[in-house]
Amino acid sequence: MSSVPWPSDEAGRLAELQALHALDVLPEPSFTAIAALAAFACRAPIALVNLISATGQHFKGRCGTAAPGMDRRIAFCPHAICERSLLEVPDALADPRFRDDPLVSGEPYVRFYAGVPVLSHDHALGTVCVMDHRPRRLSDAQRQALATLANDAAGLLQLHHHAARTDQVLARLRRIDAVKNQFLRTVNHELRTPLASIRSSVQLVRDGDLDAAAQERFLEMIDRNSLRLEQLLDELLLMASLNAGSAAFTPARVNLAALARDAVHAVTAQGRTGQLAMAVHAPPAVMAWADPGRVRHALAHLVDNAVKFTPTGGAVTVTVTAGPAPAVEVADTGVGIEEHDLDHVFDDFYRGDGTEDHAIGGTGVGLALVKKIARMHGGDVRIDSRPGAGTRVRLTLAAAPRNAVPAT
Structure with a gap:
């Protein structure tokens, strides 16, 4: 068996195969129909729509064989994609390139081969080919039929790719629409509840029938509900500015351990109400390169979430670690997150089933903001959770340069 040639555009060819997701489903009925048509038109017992990857040959459509594919180094199609035109081998035993090929010397004992490259964006991705057990030649009409079917296969690859992308876009649009509706319902509730409380309180104060203590309450x-509204609007504006890339960002050398301790201290009273065990494990100083205000905001969301979703008697543990990527890990023993929610918890305005089931308020911006703040710092945030087994969220940042000026 002679050495197998490699196309000069191999890198681009493989990149296009990957971009089209052409090898994701093998075989496919529509490509098997093309193979059947090729076998019928060319009066051949074996026909393939064969796509060639870096290491193998993959039968996207097949007729006359049950094999799913074969090694890249075997047989005729790798030669055909290099020639980029019809390759016809009347008698493989008489051709020094193929006479020792396993398909010729053994099953299925191929003697005749004809293949036309499947060309897409000027790359030969594979072939539509036919094989026979006896020496022969194609007629001009059969050659034309094979070329037409190869062209159809190329077009079908593109159509399948665009159809898949359209389905993905439609699914994404449906998801966006659902999140938008959920956001409107949530924000409507989050706005109306404090507004209703403010209006009723104002009315009672105006009526003048309250004693001094009641009026003060x-x-x-x-004041409390006004602050809640202000915080909600601030969150929404921050989300908009982060999405637009216009949020202020003033990084400096900061002590991540101190920021984490501050975040836990801010919810200590809330944790005591729920009889939670609150703990911080951190060295005195873990220096990071960060905007302290933004990181403080992110940590506040992480710790607040842990407290809100942890039932009475549970525990919330915050661990700060140093290194090339200093990190804060917030772990709780709470209700956990359903698997189908994990892929979406960082989406804007997403609220998982658990928030509704446990009647926990919020707008669904918290984890989305954490993710955006992490990315703003060149870091990331990862989440690990199981229903009933708690949640662990790890926020990583960039290390502080040695000569960086500390935040004031």
């Missing part, structure tokens, strides 16, 4: 309620 209602004024505090107005």
Whole structure:
């Protein structure tokens, strides 16, 4: 068996195969129909739509064989994609390139081969080919039929690719529409609830039938709900600015351990209410290159989520580690996250089933903001969770340069 040639555009050819996802499904009925037509038109017992990867030959469509494919180094098709035109071998035993090929010297004892490259964007991705057990030649009409079917196979690869992308876009649009509707419902509730409380409190104060202590309580309620509205609007504006790439970013050398301790301290009272064990494991200083305000915001969301989703008597543990990528890990023993929600928890305004099931408020921007803030810092955030087994979220940042100026 002679050495197998390699196309000069091999890198581009393989990149296009991958971009088209042409090898994802093998075989496919529509390509098997092309192979059957090739066998019928050429009066051949074996016909293939054969796509050639870096290491193998993959039968996208097949007729007369049950094999799924074969090694890249075997047989005729690798020669055909290099010649980029019809390759016809009337008698393989008489051709020094193929007479020792396993398909010729053994099963299925191929003596005749004809293949036309499947050309897409000027790359030969594979062939439409026919094989026979006896020496022969194609007629001009059969050669034309084979060329037409190869062209059809190329067009079908493109159509399948665009159809798959269209399905993905439609699914994405449906997902966006669902999230938008969920966001509108959530924000409507999050806005109306404090507004209703403010209006009723104002009305009671205006009526003037309250004693001084009661009036003070209602004024505090107005102040608390006003702050809640302000925080909600700030979150929405921050989300918009991060999405637009216009959010302020002033990194400096900061102590990540101190920021983590501050985040836990801010929710200590809330944790005590739920009788949670709150712990921070961190060295005195873990220096990172970060915008302290943004990181403080992200950590506040992570710790607050851990507290909200952990039932009474549970534990929330925050661990800070140093290294090339300093990190904060927030682990809880809470309700966990369903597997189907894990792929979406970082999406804008996404609220998983658990938030509704456990009547936990929020707008669905928290983890989305954490992800965007992490990426702003050249870091990342990862989440590991199982229903009933708690959640572990790890936020990583960039290490602080030695000569960086500390944040004030």
